[in-house]
Amino acid sequence: xxxxxxxxxxxxxxxxxxxxxxxxxxxxxxxxxxxxxxxxxxxxxxxxxxxxxxxxxxxxxxxxxxxxxxxxxxxxxxxxxxxxxxxxxxxxxxxxxxxxxxxxxxxxxxxxxxxxxxxxxxxxxxxxxxxxxxxxxxxxxxxxxxxxxxxxxxxxxxxxxxxxxxxxxxxxxxxxxxxxxxxxxxxxxxxxxxxxxxxxxxxxxxxxxxxxxxxxxxxxxxxxxxxxxxxxxxxxxxxxxxxxxxxxxxxxxxxxxxxxxxxxxxxxxxxxxxxxxxxxxxxxxxxxxxxxxxxxxxxxxxxxxxxxxxxxxxxxxxxxxxxxxxxxxxxxxxxxxxxxxxxxxxxxxxxxxxxxxxxxxxxxxxxxxxxxxxxxxxxxxxxxxxx
Amino acid sequence: xxxxxxxxxxxxxxxxxxxxxxxxxxxxxxxxxxxxxxxxxxxxxxxxxxxxxxxxxxxxxxxxxxxxxxxxxxxxxxxxxxxxxxxxxxxxxxxxxxxxxxxxxxxxxxxxxxxxxxxxxxxxxxxxxxxxxxxxxxxxxxxxxxxxxxxxxxxxxxxxxxxxxxxxxxxxxxxxxxxxxxxxxxxxxxxxxxxxxxxxxxxxxxxxxxxxxxxxxxxxxxxxxxxxxxxxxxxxxxxxxxxxxxxxxxxxxxxxxxxxxxxxxxxxxxxxxxxxxxxxxxxxxxxxxxxxxxxxxxxxxxxxxxxxxxxxxxxxxxxxxxxxxxxxxxxxxxxxxxxxxxxxxxxxxxxxxxxxxxxxxxxxxxxxxxxxxxxxxx
Numbered sequence: 172x173x174x175x176x177x178x179x180x181x182x183x184x185x186x187x188x189x190x191x192x193x194x195x196x197x198x199x200x201x202x203x204x205x206x207x208x209x210x211x212x213x214x215x216x217x218x219x220x221x222x223x224x225x226x227x228x229x230x231x232x233x234x235x236x237x238x239x240x241x242x243x244x245x246x247x248x249x250x251x252x253x254x255x256x257x258x259x260x261x262x263x264x265x266x267x268x269x270x271x272x273x274x275x276x277x278x279x280x281x282x283x284x285x286x287x288x289x290x291x292x293x294x295x296x297x298x299x300x301x302x303x304x305x306x307x308x309x310x311x312x313x314x315x316x317x318x319x320x321x322x323x324x325x326x327x328x329x330x331x332x333x334x335x336x337x338x339x340x341x342x343x344x345x346x347x348x349x350x351x352x353x354x355x356x357x358x359x360x361x362x363x364x365x366x367x368x369x370x371x372x373x374x375x376x377x378x379x380x381x382x383x384x385x386x387x388x389x390x391x392x393x394x395x396x397x398x399x400x401x402x403x404x405x406x407x408x409x410x411x412x413x414x415x416x417x418x419x420x421x422x423x424x425x426x427x428x429x430x431x432x433x434x435x436x437x438x439x440x441x442x443x444x445x446x447x448x449x450x451x452x453x454x455x456x457x458x459x460x461x462x463x464x465x466x467x468x469x470x471x472x473x474x475x476x477x478x479x480x481x482x483x484x485x486x487x488x489x490x491x492x493x494x495x496x497x498x499x500x501x502x503x504x505x506x507x508x509x510x511x512x513x514x515x516x517x518x519x520x521x522x523x524x525x526x527x528x529x530x531x532x533x534x535x536x537x538x539x540x541x542x543x544x545x546x547x548x549x550x551x552x553x554x555x556x557x558x
Numbered sequence: 559x560x561x562x563x564x565x566x567x568x569x570x571x572x573x574x575x576x577x578x579x580x581x582x583x584x585x586x587x588x589x590x591x592x593x594x595x596x597x598x599x600x601x602x603x604x605x606x607x608x609x610x611x612x613x614x615x616x617x618x619x620x621x622x623x624x625x626x627x628x629x630x631x632x633x634x635x636x637x638x639x640x641x642x643x644x645x646x647x648x649x650x651x652x653x654x655x656x657x658x659x660x661x662x663x664x665x666x667x668x669x670x671x672x673x674x675x676x677x678x679x680x681x682x683x684x685x686x687x688x689x690x691x692x693x694x695x696x697x698x699x700x701x702x703x704x705x706x707x708x709x710x711x712x713x714x715x716x717x718x719x720x721x722x723x724x725x726x727x728x729x730x731x732x733x734x735x736x737x738x739x740x741x742x743x744x745x746x747x748x749x750x751x752x753x754x755x756x757x758x759x760x761x762x763x764x765x766x767x768x769x770x771x772x773x774x775x776x777x778x779x780x781x782x783x784x785x786x787x788x789x790x791x792x793x794x795x796x797x798x799x800x801x802x803x804x805x806x807x808x809x810x811x812x813x814x815x816x817x818x819x820x821x822x823x824x825x826x827x828x829x830x831x832x833x834x835x836x837x838x839x840x841x842x843x844x845x846x847x848x849x850x851x852x853x854x855x856x857x858x859x860x861x862x863x864x865x866x867x868x869x870x871x872x873x874x875x876x877x878x879x880x881x882x883x884x885x886x887x888x889x890x891x892x893x894x895x896x897x898x899x900x901x902x903x904x905x906x907x908x909x910x911x912x913x914x915x916x917x918x919x920x921x922x923x924x925x926x927x928x929x930x931x932x933x934x935x936x
Binding site: 203299300323367369436437445447448499502503506509510515518522525526532536 | 837897919
């Protein structure tokens with residue numbers, strides 16, 4: 172389906188080398204301590220990789236969707252926690268790409284090009300899958316908005332310098348009253364709350380963001396008042412494949428480590444593991460390869476400017492479920508060795524892939540709506556899918 | 559075939575549940591964090607007869623059988639599977655000694671094990687795939703002064719805390735896996751040391767480490783069963799272990815689905831509790847079903863064992879079933895709780911970590927399938 176260009180193969184190779192040198196050796200340590208790795212900020216400064224989605228005219232790397240997936244896959248291979256840090260920063264940039272004016276893009280991307288990172292704040296304690304039911308408000312006062320409320324489970328929240336924050340400009344309208352804003356670190360009244368300790372992706376920073384009478388210029392509003400939900404959904408369409416890419420990398424890593432382990436345990440090629448195990452490995456390979464190709468296909472659609480919303484949801488769901496299944500089998504097949512080594516981290520990391528950036532249940536809602544769409548649309552969808 | 563529990567078995571299960579609620583619920587989260595061996599709790603459980611449950615009364619056991627034993631393990635695991643793991647691994651040593659021990663060996667070890675004055679450990683695995691074959695395989699060579707043991711056992715649970723281990727050693731390196739023999743080794747034996755405790759994903763508090771043997775000298779009376787009969791001892795004992803681990807898995811899964819169900823009733827999204835969403839109900843229903851069917855298979859296999867019937871095939875099928883579906887119970891339960899369920903301050907991450915430990919397949923990882931297919935094909 173998707174054959175990488177020479178440039179893309181080169182990008183993949185360079186990223187593999189980067190990950191092997193900087194991420195793989197330290198992943199277990201930062202997972203254990205549950206700490207954010209400050210090296211990531213150095214990496215951002217040195218390689219601009221956190222600005223990979225930023226267009227050329229703003230000085231960014233201007234990576235295509237497939238290029239970004241290639242990079243994230245390798246980061247997921249090295250450490251899904253650190254990969255999450257990168258993915259979340261790209262996610263915040265996506266919101267600005269979707270709805271920002273030239274001035275807003277410049278304002279948001281400049282810090283990123285200096286090596287600072289971004290963060291995306293939509294979720295609230297009472298508004299997870301039901302993203303439109305948030306309580307945070309933004310009230311217009313003169314040429315400013317005044318923000319109040321709490322965001323939770325916000326990736327990169329403690330280390331970002333620019334944020335895209337969603338708040339209600341008209342609470343009476345529910346999700347139609349939701350708007351998106353750029354908020355800079357250090358605004359008076361904007362503080363970081365508690366840090367979450369998670370089952371996995373423990374080196375990624377997940378915090379509460381607290382807003383108490385935070386004044387921001389009216390020019391920080393992305394799009395128009397009430398555009399928030401639309402912007403968030405478009406952003407997530409773009410960003411979901413990032414989770415698919417991390418998942419593919421994570422699944423590939425679990426498979427590779429499993430194979431390496433079995434080769435050590437069965438060093439004589441004339442006495443390989445039995446077919447039960449051989450075929451399990453074959454199944455794992457089939458699943459990860461199928462997931463990867465579906466992801467690349469969704470990225471091809473996006474890069475070609477074609478609709479990709481359903482494929483985005485499909486790839487996120489399949490890749491996340493695949494990562495969960497493969498990492499589980501890897502731990503299981505490696506027995507006590509898997510249970511007492513870094514292998515078990517992959518399984519813990521994989522679980523979040525099914526949850527964040529839209530749970531796999533929300534994805535299935537999107538997908539089943541498309542599947543059940545009235546006949547003409549279904550025909551069009553089938554044609555689009557090349558069937 | 560009947561899978562009804564007797565009144566006594568029901569009562570033993572209920573007693574374990576009450577005990578777990580009172581004593582294990584309060585410590586489970588902390589134990590998961592610290593991983594500190596819960597010595598006091600082991601004593602308390604011994605007072606309840608949990609450590610000598612299936613051992614004969616003449617040695618101080620409760621002689622309550624294996625259906626009762628798996629009831630206890632499931633009910634403890636609903637609160638804290640790590641503590642249950644300590645009992646399970648203790649029970650493997652106790653089982654092997656009561657099943658294959660000489661009268662003198664039984665008299666020497668079983669009263670202590672039944673009363674938990676001594677804790678048991680069972681050491682089978684090595685760093686290589688087949689015990690007796692790898693570079694640091696444990697060997698036992700007959701010499702003038704007795705059996706001389708050298709080598710190492712890997713991933714031994716209760717290591718460092720157990721007082722007595724049943725270990726598998728190779729008595730003829732040339733014959734490799736065909737010459738495996740079981741020995742009873744006191745933890746205090748000169749030359750026996752315990753490696754660094756391993757960091758485990760879960761079941762924290764039940765220690766895991768290597769046992770290292772350097773010229774450990776054992777008398778003839780340490781040999782358990784007959785010479786080169788070790789493989790049969792291990793395979794039957796591990797089948798008992800599969801039942802105990804299945805009970806742990808079912809306990810963990812039951813706790814998870816109950817927690818997820820309770821959570822789903824309180825979590826409001828889209829204007830109503832998520833429990834009202836059929837997608838959530840399906841996740842809960844599948845987990846509940848897997849848990850129930852596994853429990854039936856487990857009780858049936860434990861009844862066979864209690865009746866002295868062959869039970870290894872049934873044990874292997876329970877293991878195979880839960881190897882496929884055990885972890886899924888937690889994958890789906892955490893899914894119901896979403897971001898909340900992923901936070902280590904909530905109970906499900908602990909259960910997620912634990913269930914990966916009760917459903918793993920130690921080498922050879924394909925033994926359940928081999929056992930089951932062999933029964934069908936021969």
